[in-house]
Amino acid sequence: xxxxxxxxVGGDAAGMSAASxxxxxxxxxxxxxxxxxxxxxxxACGIPYFVAGLIEKPDALIARTPETFRERYAIxxxxxQEVTAIDVRGRTVQIEDRREGRAxxxxxxxxxxxxxxxxxxxxxxSIDAEGVFGVNTLESAIALRRFLENRQPRKAxxxxxxxIGLEMAEALNCHRGLxxxxxERAPQVMGTLDPDMAALVGEAIRDVGITLRLxxxxxxxxxxxxxxxxxxxxxxxxxxxxLVVLGLGVRPNTALAADAGLSLGVRGAIRVDDRMATPxxxxxxxxxxxxxxxxxxxxxFHVALxxxxxxxxxxxxINLAGGEARFPGVVGTAVSKICKYEVARxxxxxxxxxxxxxxxxxxTVKTRTRAGYYPGAGRIHVKLLAEKGTGRLLGGxxxxxxxxxxxxxxxxxxxxxRMTVQNLVDMDxxxxxPFSPVWDPVQVAARALLKEV
Amino acid sequence: xxxxxxxxVGGDAAGMSAASxxxxxxxxxxxxxxxxxxxxxxxACGIPYFVAGLIEKPDALIARTPETFRERYAIxxxxxQEVTAIDVRGRTVQIEDRREGRAxxxxxxxxxxxxxxxxxxxxxxSIDAEGVFGVNTLESAIALRRFLENRQPRKAxxxxxxxIGLEMAEALNCHRGLxxxxxERAPQVMGTLDPDMAALVGEAIRDVGITLRLxxxxxxxxxxxxxxxxxxxxxxxxxxxxLVVLGLGVRPNTALAADAGLSLGVRGAIRVDDRMATPxxxxxxxxxxxxxxxxxxxxxFHVALxxxxxxxxxxxxINLAGGEARFPGVVGTAVSKICKYEVARxxxxxxxxxxxxxxxxxxTVKTRTRAGYYPGAGRIHVKLLAEKGTGRLLGGxxxxxxxxxxxxxxxxxxxxxRMTVQNLVDMDxxxxxPFSPVWDPVQVAARALLKEV
Numbered sequence: 001x002x003x004x005x006x007x008x009v010g011g012d013a014a015g016m017s018a019a020s021x022x023x024x025x026x027x028x029x030x031x032x033x034x035x036x037x038x039x040x041x042x043x044a045c046g047i048p049y050f051v052a053g054l055i056e057k058p059d060a061l062i063a064r065t066p067e068t069f070r071e072r073y074a075i076x077x078x079x080x081q082e083v084t085a086i087d088v089r090g091r092t093v094q095i096e097d098r099r100e101g102r103a104x105x106x107x108x109x110x111x112x113x114x115x116x117x118x119x120x121x122x123x124x125x126s127i128d129a130e131g132v133f134g135v136n137t138l139e140s141a142i143a144l145r146r147f148l149e150n151r152q153p154r155k156a157x158x159x160x161x162x163x164i165g166l167e168m169a170e171a172l173n174c175h176r177g178l179x180x181x182x183x184e185r186a187p188q189v190m191g192t193l194d195p196d197m198a199a200l201v202g203e204a205i206r207d208v209g210i211t212l213r214l215x216x217x218x219x220x221x222x223x224x225x226x227x228x229x230x231x232x233x234x235x236x237x238x239x240x241x242x243l244v245v246l247g248l249g250v251r252p253n254t255a256l257a258a259d260a261g262l263s264l265g266v267r268g269a270i271r272v273d274d275r276m277a278t279p280x281x282x283x284x285x286x287x288x289x290x291x292x293x294x295x296x297x298x299x300x301f302h303v304a305l306x307x308x309x310x311x312x313x314x315x316x317x318i319n320l321a322g323g324e325a326r327f328p329g330v331v332g333t334a335v336s337k338i339c340k341y342e343v344a345r346x347x348x349x350x351x352x353x354x355x356x357x358x359x360x361x362x363x364t365v366k367t368r369t370r371a372g373y374y375p376g377a378g379r380i381h382v383k384l385l386a387e388k389g390t391g392r393l394l395g396g397x398x399x400x401x402x403x404x405x406x407x408x409x410x411x412x413x414x415x416x417x418r419m420t421v422q423n424l425v426d427m428d429x430x431x432x433x434p435f436s437p438v439w440d441p442v443q444v445a446a447r448a449l450l451k452e453v
Numbered sequence: 454x455x456x457x458x459x460x461x462v463g464g465d466a467a468g469m470s471a472a473s474x475x476x477x478x479x480x481x482x483x484x485x486x487x488x489x490x491x492x493x494x495x496x497a498c499g500i501p502y503f504v505a506g507l508i509e510k511p512d513a514l515i516a517r518t519p520e521t522f523r524e525r526y527a528i529x530x531x532x533x534q535e536v537t538a539i540d541v542r543g544r545t546v547q548i549e550d551r552r553e554g555r556a557x558x559x560x561x562x563x564x565x566x567x568x569x570x571x572x573x574x575x576x577x578x579s580i581d582a583e584g585v586f587g588v589n590t591l592e593s594a595i596a597l598r599r600f601l602e603n604r605q606p607r608k609a610x611x612x613x614x615x616x617i618g619l620e621m622a623e624a625l626n627c628h629r630g631l632x633x634x635x636x637e638r639a640p641q642v643m644g645t646l647d648p649d650m651a652a653l654v655g656e657a658i659r660d661v662g663i664t665l666r667l668x669x670x671x672x673x674x675x676x677x678x679x680x681x682x683x684x685x686x687x688x689x690x691x692x693x694x695x696l697v698v699l700g701l702g703v704r705p706n707t708a709l710a711a712d713a714g715l716s717l718g719v720r721g722a723i724r725v726d727d728r729m730a731t732p733x734x735x736x737x738x739x740x741x742x743x744x745x746x747x748x749x750x751x752x753x754f755h756v757a758l759x760x761x762x763x764x765x766x767x768x769x770x771i772n773l774a775g776g777e778a779r780f781p782g783v784v785g786t787a788v789s790k791i792c793k794y795e796v797a798r799x800x801x802x803x804x805x806x807x808x809x810x811x812x813x814x815x816x817t818v819k820t821r822t823r824a825g826y827y828p829g830a831g832r833i834h835v836k837l838l839a840e841k842g843t844g845r846l847l848g849g850x851x852x853x854x855x856x857x858x859x860x861x862x863x864x865x866x867x868x869x870x871r872m873t874v875q876n877l878v879d880m881d882x883x884x885x886x887p888f889s890p891v892w893d894p895v896q897v898a899a900r901a902l903l904k905e906v
Contacts, residue, residue, distance in 0.1 A: 013891070043824060043826065043886070043891075045824070045884070045885060045886050045891075046824060046826055046827070046886050049826075049827060049886055049887075054827065054828050055826050055827070055828075060826040061826060163885075295881075305884065306884060306891050307881075307882070307883075307884035307891050307892070308881070310891050310892065311879070311892075326879075327879065328879050329881075330881040331881045332881070333881045333882060333883045334883060334885075335883035335884065335885045335888050335889075336885055337885065337887045337888070342888075344883055346881070346883070371496060371498070371499060373496065373499055373502075373508050373513040373514060374499070374502060374507070374508070375507050375508075403859070405883065405888060406856070406859060406860070406883060406888055406889070407859070407862070408883050409860070409862070409863045409882045409883055409893070410862045410863060410865075410866050412863075412880060412881050412882055412883065413863050413866035413867060413870065413872075413880060413882075414866060414870075415881075416870075416872070416876060416879070416880050416881070417866065417867075417869075417870030417872055417876075419866075419869070419870055423869060423870075426764070426779075426780065426781050426869070427862075427865060427866060427869050428748075428760075428761070428782075428783040428784045428785070428786045428799070428865050428868075428869070429760070429786060429862045429865055429866075430786045430787060430788035430797055430799070430858065430859065430861050430862055430865065431498070431758065431759060431760035431788065432498060432616075432787075432788045432789055432790065433496070433498050433499050433502055434502075434790045435788050435790070435795075435858060435859055436788075436859070438466070438496075438498075438759050438760050438763050439760070439763065440862070
C-alpha cells in the first residue's frame with residue numbers, strides 16, 4: 001500500500017499551518033509543499049517593522065525554514081518551485097523548478113491551494129524604475145531595506161492609504177526619519193473605516209509629520225537619466241521622491257485555481273465550505289486566496305490577514321487528516337499602528353450596513369484610555385453601530401493612542417455572540433485606573449448608543 | 454402637591470451615580486445625599502496612585518464636589534452628615550451632623566443605601582499606633598501621603614496580599630522607593646487567583662524587590678516610646694517598619710441596613726433584585742454594600758469594585774426615576790498592576806468550580822504579548838477553565854507584562870455570552886505584530902484547552 005500524498009501549493013501562513021496541523025494528527029501521510037519564493041512560513045505582517053529597522057535580521061520573521069519542516073515535521077517543503085497547472089481529473093500538478101528551469105509533474109490524493117494574495121501594481125509609466133518597491137514578499141522587503149541603507153533616500157512617497165501603506169509610511173517616517181508623502185486615490189485613508197473615523201486617522205498621520213495627499217491618483221513615475229525614480233506624478237501634481245513604496249493592497253492569487261476550473265467568488269477568491277474544502281473533489285483551499293463568510297452580514301466575504309490564514313490552515317489540516325473542524329467565518333476585525341496612534345475596526349461599516357439593508361443607528365464618543373487622573377491617559381474615539389429595534393451590535397471602530405486598539409476584541413466577541421448594545425453596557429469589563437476609566441470606553445460608546453436604539 | 458424626596462445614604466460611586474442618573478431623567482424630584490466623610494464622588498481606586506505620587510493633588514481624584522452636585526444637578530449633597538438610623542415604617546432617617554454634633558431627622562419617599570464597604574482592621578495590639586494607616590478613604594490617603602512626605606519613612610510593611618495590598622506595595626516600593634515587606638496570612642497572594650497563577654504574581658512581586666512573607670499572621674504592632682510604629686510582629690517573627698499600611702480588603706458596610714431589619718446575604722451584603730430594589734418597600738441599594746449575582750455560578754455574589762458600583766448606581770437611578778433597567782450581575786472580572794506586571798481574572802477559580810459541583814478541566818499557556826520578533830514582546834501566562842462535555846468557558850486568569858491584562862475582557866465577554874472554548878478558538882480577534890501574536894494569547898490557551906474538553 002502506497003502512502004497517500006497531500007500537495008500544498010504555497011508555503012506561507014495557511015499552507016504551512018495546514019501541513020503542520022495535519023502532520024500532528026497523521027504521521028503517515030506524505031506531505032509535499034511547493035513554494036515559488038525562497039522562504040517558507042514567514043511573517044509577512046512583520047515586513048513594515050523589518051523595513052523600519054525594529055527587527056534586525058530577516059531571519060527573525062521566518063517562523064520555520066524548509067529544513068525545520070523536513071527534519072522536525074517530515075514535510076517535504078520545496079522552495080523556488082512554482083506550481084504552474086493543476087489537472088483536476090488526473091489529480092496531478094505541474095511544477096516549474098525556478099532554480100533549474102526544468103518542469104516536472106507530481107500526483108496527489110489531496111491538494112491544498114494556499115497561493116495567497118498578489119499586490120495591486122498600478123499600470124503607469126516607469127512603475128518598475130529603480131527605487132520603486134513593493135513590499136508583499138520578504139525578498140522585496142530585503143531589497144527595500146538594502147536600498148534604504150545603501151542609498152540613504154530622503155524623500156519617500158508611499159502609494160496607498162490602507163493598512164500596508166500606513167504601516168510603511170510609519171516605518172519610513174517615524175523610524176527611518178524620511179520625509180514621507182502618502183498618496184491615496186480615495187478621499188479618505190483606510191477604506192475599512194467610516195469617513196469620520198478615517199478623518200481621525202488622517203489627523204493622526206498629519207500629526208506625526210506625514211504629508212497626506214488624498215483624492216490624488218498616481219499617473220506616472222518620473223525617473224532621472226539613470227532610470228532612477230525622481231518623482232511621482234499624480235493627476236494633481238508632481239511629488240519629489242527618491243523612494244517610492246507601493247502599498248495598494250492585495251487581491252486573491254487565484255489564476256492557477258481559475259485555470260483548473262475551480263469556482264471563484266467574492267473578489268475572485270476561491271469558493272470553499274467551512275471545512276476548507278472546495279466543491280472540487282480532493283481540492284482544498286485556505287488563506288488569502290480563499291473566500292470566507294462574514295458572520296455579521298451573513299454573506300460571503302474576503303479578507304487577506306495572517307491571523308485568518310492561520311485559522312483556516314489549522315482547520316484545513318485537521319480535516320485533511322480525517323478530523324472534524326470548521327471555520328465559521330470572520331467578523332472583519334483588523335488593527336494597525338501608526339507611530340503613537342492605534343486604529344482598529346470590526347463588523348460592518350455604515351456603508352456596508354446600508355448595502356445589506358439593515359436599519360441601523362450609531363454613536364461615537366471621545367474619552368480616555370485610562371482613568372483621567374492616571375499618568376498617560378490618552379485620547380480614544382469609539383464608534384459603534386447597532387441594529388435599530390433589536391439593539392444587536394453591528395460593528396465598531398476605534399482610533400486612539402496606546403491601549404486603545406486591542407479593545408476592539410471585546411466588540412469582536414460581542415459580534416460572534418450576536419450580543420446587543422445593552423449586553424455590552426451590562427458587561428463586567430475589567431477596571432483599574434492604569435487600564436481604563438470606570439466605564440470602559442467601549443461601554444461609554446454603548447451607553448451613548450443605547451439612547452439611539 | 455409636594456415633591457417626592459429621594460434620600461441617598463453615601464455620597465460615593467454608587468450613590469452619586471444613582472443620584473445623577475435620576476436627575477437626568479427626573480427634573481422635579483428632591484434628592485438629598487448624606488455622606489459621612491468630607492468628600493463626595495471620589496475615585497477610591499485612585500488612592501494607591503495618589504499615595505505613589507503619580508497624582509499630585511487629591512482634588513484630581515474627586516469627580517464632582519458637593520458644590521457641583523448642588524449647582525449643576527440640583528442635588529443636595531451634604532458631607533460630614535452620617536445617617537445613624539432608618540425607620541422603615543415611618544420612612545424617616547436619623548442624621549448626625551458630624552460638624553456640629555447635632556442630630557436631626559428627614560423623611561423620604563425612596564431611600565437608596567449606598568454605604569459602601571469597610572476595611573478589615575486586625576484586632577491586634579497597637580494597631581492604631583502612629584505610622585499605621587488604612588487606605589480606604591481619601592482622608593486616610595491624604596494622611597498617609599503627608600506622613601510619607603514629612604517623615605520620610607524607609608521601611609514599610611504592607612499587611613494583606615490582595616489587590617489593595619499589592620497596589621500599595623507597588624506605590625511604596627516602585628514609586629516611593631521604600632523597602633517594602635508584604636505580609637499575607639494565606640499561603641499565596643491574591644485569593645482571587647488559583648494558587649499556580651498566584652505563584653506567578655508572587656514571583657513578580659519578588660522580582661520588583663518586595664519582600665514577600667506568605668503564611669504569616671500579624672499578631673501585634675510594636676511601637677517606640679513615643680508611640681510610633683517600630684516593627685510588625687507576626688507568628689513567625691518581627692519585621693522592622695517605620696510605616697505600616699493595612700490593605701486587608703473590605704466587607705459590606707451594612708450595620709445600618711441590618712439595624713433597620715433589611716435582609717442580608719452573601720458576606721453580609723444587602724439582598725437586592727436586579728432592579729436594585731431591596732425586598733423592603735421604598736428601599737434600594739447599590740454599590741459595595743449590595744449583593745449581586747454571579748452569572749457563571751448562577752449564585753448570589755458580592756464584590757466591592759468601583760466599576761460594579763457605578764453600573765449598579767446607574768440602574769438604581771433609572772429605576773428610581775420610573776424607568777426600566779436591570780443589572781444582570783457580574784462574572785467576577787478584576788485587574789491590577791504591580792510595577793511592570795499585570796494581573797487579571799474573570800469567572801470561576803478551580804476551587805469555585807469544584808464547590809459548585811462543575812465537571813471542569815483547564816489549560817495554562819505561556820506565550821508572548823506581541824509577535825515574538827516585535828520589540829517589547831513580553832511574557833504572558835493565560836489559564837482557562839471550561840466545563841467538560843459542553844466546553845463552556847468558566848473562567849480565565851492572566852499574569853504578564855504590559856498589554857497582558859486587558860485581554861481578560863474578551864474572556865469576560867465570552868462568559869457573558871456563555872460561549873465555548875471552540876467559540877474562542879474560532880474568534881476573529883485583532884492581530885498586528887505590535888499588538889499580538891498571530892493567535893492571540895487567549896486563543897493559544899483556548900487551543901490547548903480544546904484538547905481537554
